[in-house]
Amino acid sequence: MILRILDDLARVAAGNTPEQLTLPTPAGDFDVWAVRRHLTGGLSYFESAFRDPDAEERGADPHGYAGPDDLDAVIPRLSATLRSALDAGVSTTIVHVPHLGGSFPGATVVDMLLIEAVTHGWDLARATGQRWQPDDGTCEHALAFYRQVIKPEWRGPGMAFGPEFPVAPDAPVLDRLVAFAGRDPHWSPKTA
Template identity: 30%
Template structure:
């Protein structure tokens, strides 16, 4: 039996939401493993992905050309609420069937792309802000297959960097991160 993407998103959310809640306002200007993003930028990006992929699940358009600033008011609780809506949107009957989005990709692939952002950016934020993060193991397996399939295209489009070498016996999350161009050993003071 195939696992619904909403189940993987729910498992990833259980790990990512506490990390977002744990980000101190004083860390918003800090660097992240995504060299082009500060913590604030990455939070806004992830927030925008969570909101945009709700629309994609409902077969509506999502605009990723600009990223609004979501970090006002009680943004931590809003992120948790929006992530719950993301899970519900992908749990709706038929959400992960057929094709969706302006890229005309299989809906399940698009849902997995949302899962990738929630999982990998959850790690990015945890690493940047000194928090613990243990991703859902089944999500990592799902995403490893996605990256194997879509990685070359993502690298061509500059969504991923070139793969980073990992030590023998590296944990599956380290292999996944390295395949997206991240250094699994990154820390705020570390520059590659």
């Protein structure tokens, strides 16, 4: 599931052009460049965690990234590291991710990565007119994890998530997922 999402994210990231970097995205004040930089930092952090689950410190900070935008290099590196870690059984071990709240079972950290990749993949695809359609099973899994971990105090101005956007209970699962993450599922650059 997660490796397919990372492949899709790599495709969308590779489809971003220099002219698109200043386009708005559904992610609040983040333009395409800011989402890419956020993903570069976050995915580098996850790569570090899966490379060495026991490390107490991580070189990358998932909340910000001050270096160059090398998202196109980070995604395949993360995919390779994650594939090896999954093969080695990381899902059943404890992974230290201090910037994300402590130590968690590897399967939980994989789910943290999943919601990051699905949501921001949608942000980038929507902003740049690309296709983003993870399968319903992946979206259902990600939405269930979101509902389990996102606390009300994490929502609002200046917080990690906006208020949940209202959608019909029978809306497509991807729409419900991005709405739960605080995005308008019908967002387009024209409505920004």
